[in-house]
Amino acid sequence: MIPAAFEYFSPQSVKEAIGLLEKHGDDAKILAGGHSLLPIMKLRLAQPKVIVDIGRISGLSGIKADGQKVAIGALTTHDAIERDAVLKEKCPLLAETAAVIGDMQVRNRGTIGGSAAHADPAADYPAALLALGAEIVAIGPKGTRTIPAGEFFVEMLTTALKPTEIITELRVPVLARGTGAAYQKHPHPASGYAVVGVAAVVTMSGGKCQSAAIGVTGVAGKPYRATAVEKALIGQSLDETTAAKAAAHAAEGVDPQGDLYASGQFRAHLASVYTKRAVLLAASRAK
């Protein structure tokens, strides 16, 4: 399978890249690691006239912590996130999520910024980004803005990014004391994409759940926070029974999508099962 012909640019700076996006508008697509975009271009589901390859812009990859937050450059690969010592200590949920994306070769090339911008409804990161309350930093012709993860994922394959904006980094909070987090996923047996993926961030105090944030991917057209589960968890001492009762609300208020592998009803069921698992694992890690 060969992509349709396109004009190719490899800008050396973010400024140059934004200039190209301004010039070419909707005809242009940004290429980062290419592991979401190239497959759909090969299937000709996407036929951009212009490719702006940001892979050679320096300063867009790497991970650094500054007290309250960890900043991850948009071009940081899943593999680098999986292995980063700072993230493992300060925000292990993101490293745990990166480790179960695709396979080793895919993780060697795919980037967190590219994955977020593509907004595949079965991508893994969105669950973690929502549960963590991450921020997506984007730069465009009018300067830099910070988009909360909760406002970033608009619809299937659609984000709050403007056509002329580029993600430069993503920021996640440092895990607070008494807080545990976990990502649990039912991977599609062939593609490895999340049929259902649930990220839980749970804060425990005196044996009771003080706060909970649950991000769910794969179930609906876009990732979401399972707020009904979160409400049901607060004040509970978390065990099999209480977690299962709360997790039963995992697909409440959303329209579970069905496909050849899993019906909407099965996805909703899986959402409850994996929410319970993620909550209990997160609670056991809360120290």
Place this chain on the structure above:
Amino acid sequence: MKRAVKVTVNGKAYAHEVEPRLLLVHYIRDMLGLTGTHVGCDTSNCGACTILINGRAVKSCTLLAVQAEGASIQTVEGLATDGKLHPIQEGFWEEHGLQCGFCTPGMMLTAVDLLQRNPDPTEEQIRMGIEGNLCRCTGYQHIVNSIQHAARKMRGAAGRATPR
């Protein structure tokens, strides 16, 4: 409009003018004539097209040749040196790691990346490491044995290395 691409493949420098939409796997096979890199599924699932770019295993059906500009590439043809098989090739030979052989180049290059990171992997770590490579003969047990053979051999040659 064609673009200039310069790459080093198996230690040899190449320069070509290519169409931007040319996939790296087609560049390697059709323009360089290195047909050891296979096209299997063509959808980044099967791993038959796996090569090493700057030492890391990647699926060359999911890269543009222009993205490899300036890179150092290794394909299966570059594994043996001076007529002597690489330990991973020896492992596949000794442990009957191939049946039809179609997945073998990709399996071996993935294993090289895996063993660079983790010179002493458990069986489970090997199986997780090659999850992006499919063997249509389903001969996974012998492939795992082959990688274990290579790991022992490479540790013996280099002493105890520590995982990265």
